[in-house]
Amino acid sequence: MTFAPPPLSGFLERADVEPLDALVRGAHALDPRSGLDRPADILIRAGEIAEVGQPGSIEAHDGAEPIAGEGLHALPAFVDPHVHLRTPGREDEEDIDSGTRAAAAGGYCAIVAMPNTDPVVDSAPVLRSLRERARAEARLPTGFAAAITRGQRGEELSEMAELADVGAILFTDDGGPVESGGVLRQALQYQRLAERTLSLHSEDPTLSGPGVMHEGAVSAALGLAGIPSISESTLIARDAAIARYEGGRIHVMHVSARESVEAIEQAKASGIAITAEVTPHHLCLTDEAVRSLDPAMFKMNPPLRASEDREALIEGLRSGALDAVATDHAPHSREEKEQPFELAPMGVTGLETAFAVLHTELVLPGVLDLGLLVERMTAGGEPFGLVVPRIAVGEPANVCLVDLAAEWEVGEAGYESRSTNSSFAGRRLTGRVRMTVADGAVAYRERSFAIGVA
Amino acid sequence: MQRHLLSVDDLTREDIERILGRAESFAEVSGREIKKVPTLRGRTVINLFYESSTRTSSSFELAAKRLSADLVNVKAQGSAVDKGESLKDTVQTLSAYDPAAIVIRTPHVGAAGLVARWSAAAVINAGDGKHEHPTQALLDLYALRRRAGSIEGLKVWIVGDVLHSRVARSNILAFSRMGCEVTVCGPPTLIPREVTTLGCDVRYSLDRLGEADVVYALRMQHERMAGSFVPSLREYAARYQIDGRRLGPQQLLMHPGPVNRGVELAAEVIDSPQALIIEQVESGVVVRMAVLYELLTGSREPGAAPALTADDAARPESAPSPDPAGSAA
Numbered sequence: 001m002t003f004a005p006p007p008l009s010g011f012l013e014r015a016d017v018e019p020l021d022a023l024v025r026g027a028h029a030l031d032p033r034s035g036l037d038r039p040a041d042i043l044i045r046a047g048e049i050a051e052v053g054q055p056g057s058i059e060a061h062d063g064a065e066p067i068a069g070e071g072l073h074a075l076p077a078f079v080d081p082h083v084h085l086r087t088p089g090r091e092d093e094e095d096i097d098s099g100t101r102a103a104a105a106g107g108y109c110a111i112v113a114m115p116n117t118d119p120v121v122d123s124a125p126v127l128r129s130l131r132e133r134a135r136a137e138a139r140l141p142t143g144f145a146a147a148i149t150r151g152q153r154g155e156e157l158s159e160m161a162e163l164a165d166v167g168a169i170l171f172t173d174d175g176g177p178v179e180s181g182g183v184l185r186q187a188l189q190y191q192r193l194a195e196r197t198l199s200l201h202s203e204d205p206t207l208s209g210p211g212v213m214h215e216g217a218v219s220a221a222l223g224l225a226g227i228p229s230i231s232e233s234t235l236i237a238r239d240a241a242i243a244r245y246e247g248g249r250i251h252v253m254h255v256s257a258r259e260s261v262e263a264i265e266q267a268k269a270s271g272i273a274i275t276a277e278v279t280p281h282h283l284c285l286t287d288e289a290v291r292s293l294d295p296a297m298f299k300m301n302p303p304l305r306a307s308e309d310r311e312a313l314i315e316g317l318r319s320g321a322l323d324a325v326a327t328d329h330a331p332h333s334r335e336e337k338e339q340p341f342e343l344a345p346m347g348v349t350g351l352e353t354a355f356a357v358l359h360t361e362l363v364l365p366g367v368l369d370l371g372l373l374v375e376r377m378t379a380g381g382e383p384f385g386l387v388v389p390r391i392a393v394g395e396p397a398n399v400c401l402v403d404l405a406a407e408w409e410v411g412e413a414g415y416e417s418r419s420t421n422s423s424f425a426g427r428r429l430t431g432r433v434r435m436t437v438a439d440g441a442v443a444y445r446e447r448s449f450a451i452g453v454a
Numbered sequence: 455m456q457r458h459l460l461s462v463d464d465l466t467r468e469d470i471e472r473i474l475g476r477a478e479s480f481a482e483v484s485g486r487e488i489k490k491v492p493t494l495r496g497r498t499v500i501n502l503f504y505e506s507s508t509r510t511s512s513s514f515e516l517a518a519k520r521l522s523a524d525l526v527n528v529k530a531q532g533s534a535v536d537k538g539e540s541l542k543d544t545v546q547t548l549s550a551y552d553p554a555a556i557v558i559r560t561p562h563v564g565a566a567g568l569v570a571r572w573s574a575a576a577v578i579n580a581g582d583g584k585h586e587h588p589t590q591a592l593l594d595l596y597a598l599r600r601r602a603g604s605i606e607g608l609k610v611w612i613v614g615d616v617l618h619s620r621v622a623r624s625n626i627l628a629f630s631r632m633g634c635e636v637t638v639c640g641p642p643t644l645i646p647r648e649v650t651t652l653g654c655d656v657r658y659s660l661d662r663l664g665e666a667d668v669v670y671a672l673r674m675q676h677e678r679m680a681g682s683f684v685p686s687l688r689e690y691a692a693r694y695q696i697d698g699r700r701l702g703p704q705q706l707l708m709h710p711g712p713v714n715r716g717v718e719l720a721a722e723v724i725d726s727p728q729a730l731i732i733e734q735v736e737s738g739v740v741v742r743m744a745v746l747y748e749l750l751t752g753s754r755e756p757g758a759a760p761a762l763t764a765d766d767a768a769r770p771e772s773a774p775s776p777d778p779a780g781s782a783a
Contacts, residue, residue, distance in 0.1 A: 215647055341563055
């Protein structure tokens, strides 16, 4: 029997906010799940969507802020189940305030922070204190993942049931795999008690070895140790087989390779409760970018792969083999990234650029339909029992207003994040988030927004 | 020619021809009793070595001195690097001395490129991890051209641990650019996946080694054995050692040094007349003089190199005497 995670949105934390009362006038509302694709007025009352109607058809109630939406798109806001907030331990790289500001500026209404911090989130006290901090600092509903194993060492299970009780959204040893099949099996058995989905970083370390980039023509030219695609796909296949045997539910993080998409398709076809995510950088870049040898922009794990892998990821996103877009937002300090490629840490930021990058690189050239992109960017919470934002009456207001024609350069005005290691730094993008409403309250408003639309 | 020499890829065939020609003219100077020219008088060259090196560092040192540059040798051991100074801080510190060139050897891919980004000096990559070693490739071309007369069309086999070899990567590019047909050969565990995209063929046995005009053996690093890339040195030597039976009398033999006698090369071929190994070492100084000359006195920096009075001395086309006495004064 495969379990389904219970609704967990109540475990998300944010700082105190005023529920929004507003009338968004004349934006083009696009929400495939609600069958919405037309200009509309959206009335938000006490943080809830109260009415969706023809432009000009809705009267604002007393005290409702009028928001001019003409020329903008109103989309359900995005959900990211894979973010590194570096707190506790590396608040110089990111903290809850800066990380959630970055998420809000990217159009997100909910995120889940990874537990590979210092200390690791593997005990109830650490998790409780994080939730408390989020209640003071988080700009939008923020959840916390806990480690599958103590210290993420891959040996003994963390106290999963207690961690679930005190608010863990999911369990993961992200940063690395659960190398031992035996330990993963125990975690999947224990899942029946803890009732949380396991998010898995699938990588066979005996195959990836000392690798720092995709193994292929570019690694051959650069003399960098390669990470073969099969280090990912073989472990996904193993993880899926164990999940099937135990009737467990798993989510595959940051899928990067063609073979991995195939492994996930096969697992889904055989009825395994498996979902998967893919990042904007894997969807838009290839290992060719690594020729620049710039680790701040192009070193991450899993690595940027070959163009046929990228094609397969796009196709997987289209077909639904890959359920959601997640950023794997991974801030790193400048001094650690200003090192030779092999020495610099893995990871790139992504929250502030995800939508604009995918819109520019995939939607505008006609590779991906905008509606489909919106579906995949809002689907990240579903495998974990979190909210799937919708623009529909009675739903909590999770809406972002986006100017699809606005052009901007990544980093031109700095970043909300404390770190600058973006794969897209300096790139010109089309599409900009102007405002984000998360769970009924304003989480982000572009500073010049009012002037811009006047 | 670009401002730095980071990769053989930075060089056109014309660039390479010009450097080799310049090296020929420096070879004449080296034949004289006083081997110095004043070309780089008053300018500073920094040798920044993060890895131990005998021939590369000493030949760069000699090259800089014979061009009358002021030379600073910085080794990782005993320097601030030992105290945890980052590469960036070290480079910025050394840049305060306003060097004309920084020669850098590091164990890390791309480090020379970073130095180029952080410093105004011309940067010469003297080996960055397993990536490239472009001046080695240039001196190999020089030594081979001297012996064989012409390089065009030669069949070159590069034999051994290609996966971990910066020499292999630079030489595949350099030999192909000069019109050679390059084949790499070694144990499958030591040949990079998709290596043919670099423009070479691949073989896993020496059976057809007879096709080669030039056999370029790579150094087999003992420390690689720990990673069990080959089952044993014994098996490696049995399959891939170049010995008197495998090396034909018409074939030339090259090796970047230092040689593991009895591993990649048998003693009899090292000392055979077909071997260019010593000529390769000899070529190091003049080729590195030529590289320094090309980067530091090029026409793209008008006025940047005022002290070039004896410049013509080094020009191949106008051979007459430099004034070596003047440079020593």
